[in-house]
Amino acid sequence: MPEKKVSVTVEERGGFRTECQAGKHKVVIDQPQAAGGSDAGPTPLDVQLMALGACIAAISRIIATQKRLPVRAIKVAVEGALNTDALLGKQNAARVGFAGISARVSLDADMSRDEKEAFIRLVDSRCPISDNLQHETPVSVTLED
Numbered sequence: 001m002p003e004k005k006v007s008v009t010v011e012e013r014g015g016f017r018t019e020c021q022a023g024k025h026k027v028v029i030d031q032p033q034a035a036g037g038s039d040a041g042p043t044p045l046d047v048q049l050m051a052l053g054a055c056i057a058a059i060s061r062i063i064a065t066q067k068r069l070p071v072r073a074i075k076v077a078v079e080g081a082l083n084t085d086a087l088l089g090k091q092n093a094a095r096v097g098f099a100g101i102s103a104r105v106s107l108d109a110d111m112s113r114d115e116k117e118a119f120i121r122l123v124d125s126r127c128p129i130s131d132n133l134q135h136e137t138p139v140s141v142t143l144e145d
Contacts, residue, residue: 049078055129073108
């Protein structure tokens with residue numbers, strides 16, 4: 001089975017600003033000013049939802065190309081809700097992460113509604129970000145020596 005290892009580095013740069021490096025690409029992630037950040041970039045929660053939307057769009061394009069489907073444009077709106085009291089430590093019993101995430105896909109394509117729905121089911125089944133969010137993925141957070 002072919003395996004692709006994906007690695008990024010993240011460094012805190014004061015306050016809530018973090019600089020993230022993925023290969024030659026740098027992304028700044030921050031918090032809004034109202035939350036104590038400098039609003040220099042999206043929040044980590046925004047980035048997670050963006051990753052899902054971008055993955056759905058990319059897998060849609062891969063499948064459309066592979067199957068020679070007439071997909072002209074793909075738009076994804078992603079939304080999630082969470083209990084902020086849990087992440088602030090004000091509530092221990094509540095889940096810290098999103099209680100649910102929804103992704104709504106708009107396709108500009110010469111396909112029937114049923115064909116579009118089948119296409120989106122196939123996209124979802126092949127999207128690694130969706131898979132990671134829908135299924136338990138072991139995560140290890142350790143202190144480096």
